Amino acid sequence: xIRETFHTDSKIKQVLxxxxxxxxxxxxxxxxxxxxxxxxxxxxxxxNGNIVESHLPDPGRLKELLIPxxxxxxxQEDGENRRTKFSxxxxxxxxxxxxxxxxxxxxxxxxxxxxxxxxxxxxxxIHKKEITYGKHxxxxxxxxxxxxxxxxxxxxxxxxxxxxxxxxxxxxxGRSHVEHLxxxxxxxxxxxxxxxVQRHDAKLFQPQWERDxxxxxxxxxxxxxxxxxxxxxxKMNRRELHYLGEIPAELNPNS
Numbered sequence: 710x711i712r713e714t715f716h717t718d719s720k721i722k723q724v725l726x727x728x729x730x731x732x733x734x735x736x737x738x739x740x741x742x743x744x745x746x747x748x749x750x751x752x753x754x755x756x757n758g759n760i761v762e763s764h765l766p767d768p769g770r771l772k773e774l775l776i777p778x779x780x781x782x783x784x785q786e787d788g789e790n791r792r793t794k795f796s797x798x799x800x801x802x803x804x805x806x807x808x809x810x811x812x813x814x815x816x817x818x819x820x821x822x823x824x825x826x827x828x829x830x831x832x833x834x835i836h837k838k839e840i841t842y843g844k845h846x847x848x849x850x851x852x853x854x855x856x857x858x859x860x861x862x863x864x865x866x867x868x869x870x871x872x873x874x875x876x877x878x879x880x881x882x883g884r885s886h887v888e889h890l891x892x893x894x895x896x897x898x899x900x901x902x903x904x905x906v907q908r909h910d911a912k913l914f915q916p917q918w919e920r921d922x923x924x925x926x927x928x929x930x931x932x933x934x935x936x937x938x939x940x941x942x943x944k945m946n947r948r949e950l951h952y953l954g955e956i957p958a959e960l961n962p963n964s
Contacts, residue, residue, distance in 0.1 A: 730952040732820045738782040738798055738947050743775055752797045754781055763795035767809040769866065770878040770920075774800045774807060782806075782947065799945060806945045807866055807908040814864045814905035815848055817943065817950055822851070826952055829939060833858060842898075845889045858899040861886055865906040865914070865940075873911035873940065873956070875904055876921050884924045891931025900935070902928075906942035906956070914940040914958045922962075929960045 741754035741761070749768040752775065754761055763783050775781075780801040786794055799808050819838075825831050836852035842859060849860040867877040876883055890900040904914055916925030932938050940958050944951040 730821075730824070730826050731949045732817055733949045734947070736784045736798075738784055739795075741781050741783050743779040743781045743800070744777060746771075746775055751793070752781070754783065754795075754797070756783060756795075761795055762793045763797045764791075764793045765797045765809065767811050767864070767866065768878075769876065771800075771809070771866065773867065773877075774802055774809075781809075802908075805908055805910050806947075808943075808945050808950070809866065809907075811864045813950065814862050814907065817952075818849070818860075818862045818903060818905060821941075821952060822849075827941070829955070842893065843889065845886060847886070847890075856899065858901060859890065859893065860900075861890060861902045863902060863904050865904050865911075866908065867917065868906070868908060868911045871910060871912045873904070873906040873914045873942070874917040875914070876917055876924060879921045880924055884921075884927045887924070887928045887931045887936065891927075891934040891936045894931070894935030899937075901937040901939060904938070904940040904958075906940065907945065909942060909944035909951075909953055911942050911956060914956055916960065916962075918962065925960075925962060929962060932960050 739756060741756040744753040744755060746752050750765050752763045752765050754763055781797055782799040783795040784798045786796050798810050799806055819835060821827050822830060822835055833851040833853045835849055837850040840847055840850040847859050848862045851858040851860055863875060865873050865875045867874045887902060890902060894900045916928055918925045938958050940956050942953050942956055944953055
């Protein structure tokens with residue numbers, strides 16, 4: 710399935726300067742140089758001549774982004790029980806700044822819902838967050854008069870040849886989520902998965918068939934069963950996130 714992209718270059722420029730489409734980042738970010746990644750949740754970096762350890766919120770593969778010498782942005786963290794005093798928030802890929810904070814897409818989606826910036830969800834309000842249905846928990850329950858919609862948000866950081874791809878590593882949890890949402894849709898419950906591409910250099914979205922075909926087929930089947938699939942992208946700088954609009958999704962495995 711391919712959806713039309715509704716944003717010309719001029720419209721994107723207009724969106725960039727609309728204050729309500731921005732979400733301010735509350736923390737000051739410090740530039741460092743990536744050294745290595747001892748485990749999925751830990752990075753080591755050089756900051757002001759010192760080697761520091763930093764928590765990595767994104768447990769994905771990220772091998773295309775986290776390469777020795779890469780410029781990364783760290784956030785100084787408080788808390789006596791923390792193992793590290795920093796968290797790794799973003800990485801530069803050339804001049805493109807990519808968020809590595811997997812909590813940001815949920816916050817950004819909530820911001821856009823409240824500000825009525827998502828054309829396809831303008832009539833919906835956030836009814837509940839972290840809502841459980843069956844054995845699964847989803848990010849949002851939205852409400853439009855008497856109608857309900859279960860919304861799951863997924864963070865996307867991998868882009869190849871202007872194609873955003875998810876996941877960048879095998880995700881059993883992600884596959885289980887979309888399978889369950891597809892079954893709910895078959896039962897007449899409205900469901901949606903929203904992929905948030907945390908960078909601006911993507912023009913199309915596809916499942917990452919090479920790394921996790923099980924997720925790709927699960928998403929395609931769930932979509933055929935009635936799960937709505939939407940993809941948006943953003944531009945990040947050190948001060949805020951800018952909403953750039955929706956990009957098309959191509960879900961058919963034979964495309």
